[in-house]
Amino acid sequence: MAKIVKVKDVLIGEGAPKICVPMVGETLEQLKEEATYLRTLDLDIVEWRVDFFEHVEDLEKVKAALHEIRSILANVPLVFTFRSAREGGEKEISAASYVELNRTVAETGQVELIDVELFNEEADVKTLVEAAHKHNVYVIISNHDFHKTPSKEEIVSRLRKAQELGGDLPKIAVMPTNTADVLTLLDATRTMAEEHADRPIITMSMAGKGVVSRLTGELFGSALTFGAAKKASAPGQIPVTELREILTVLHNHS
Numbered sequence: 001m002a003k004i005v006k007v008k009d010v011l012i013g014e015g016a017p018k019i020c021v022p023m024v025g026e027t028l029e030q031l032k033e034e035a036t037y038l039r040t041l042d043l044d045i046v047e048w049r050v051d052f053f054e055h056v057e058d059l060e061k062v063k064a065a066l067h068e069i070r071s072i073l074a075n076v077p078l079v080f081t082f083r084s085a086r087e088g089g090e091k092e093i094s095a096a097s098y099v100e101l102n103r104t105v106a107e108t109g110q111v112e113l114i115d116v117e118l119f120n121e122e123a124d125v126k127t128l129v130e131a132a133h134k135h136n137v138y139v140i141i142s143n144h145d146f147h148k149t150p151s152k153e154e155i156v157s158r159l160r161k162a163q164e165l166g167g168d169l170p171k172i173a174v175m176p177t178n179t180a181d182v183l184t185l186l187d188a189t190r191t192m193a194e195e196h197a198d199r200p201i202i203t204m205s206m207a208g209k210g211v212v213s214r215l216t217g218e219l220f221g222s223a224l225t226f227g228a229a230k231k232a233s234a235p236g237q238i239p240v241t242e243l244r245e246i247l248t249v250l251h252n253h254s
């Protein structure tokens with residue numbers, strides 16, 4: 001893992017994993033409250049999980065909400081994520097709407113990163129990477145399996161594909177059914193980070209069994225981890241204050 005991704009003042013890929021906290025508000029009021037609360041926490045990056053937003057299919061309302069969120073968050077880097085229902089999110093939209101939504105937001109210049117799911121048409125992924133990069137927006141290319149943990153080879157191959165497609169931060173989240181699955185994810189992370197990646201990667205094993213993978217990224221090669229504020233966006237996210245303490249202990253003693 002060589003290159004560092006610098007997002008505003010945050011260096012992803014250097015030192016302890018950076019902490020990203022999702023916003024999951026459904027209304028503009030809830031989002032404003034959430035953003036205000038997040039400003040009081042020790043975190044590095046905020047993710048807007050726009051699939052929770054009641055007006056996600058109205059681009060004007062998405063842009064207006066983004067404007068408000070951006071002004072509250074000030075200099076905190078923001079990831080824009082529409083997580084599809086098939087990958088553990090709240091809603092499903094057409095491929096055309098997905099591209100339009102992400103392209104429009106990337107063009108506003110009000111987010112630093114967008115999350116694009118790997119399992120879209122390859123041409124759509126490429127279009128979004130190009131559009132984002134044109135506006136100096138980084139791209140997380142992500143994949144989620146909420147039911148199982150694929151083999152090590154499959155995890156590495158998906159991360160490599162995300163890298164090949166131009167993702168600045170290849171990411172995968174998988175569900176363990178036993179502790180061996182957690183080891184599979186950690187081993188895949190180590191192999192990808194040490195042997196194939198020329199950029200930071202993000203991995204996690206979800207739910208209770210997988211919590212350890214959200215803490216040990218510095219050792220095994222995952223550069224960013226998701227923590228919860230009031231409400232988690234996926235199983236296994238621990239409160240952000242505890243997360244920072246553990247990451248710091250592991251950083252200072254490794």
Ligand SMILES: O=C1C[C@@](O)(C(=O)O)C[C@@H](O)[C@@H]1O
Nearest residue numbers: 022081173204206226233234
């Ligand atoms: O992809 C991810 C990772 C995640 O699913 C997690 O397991 O922490 C949480 C999501 O909000 C985010 O978009």
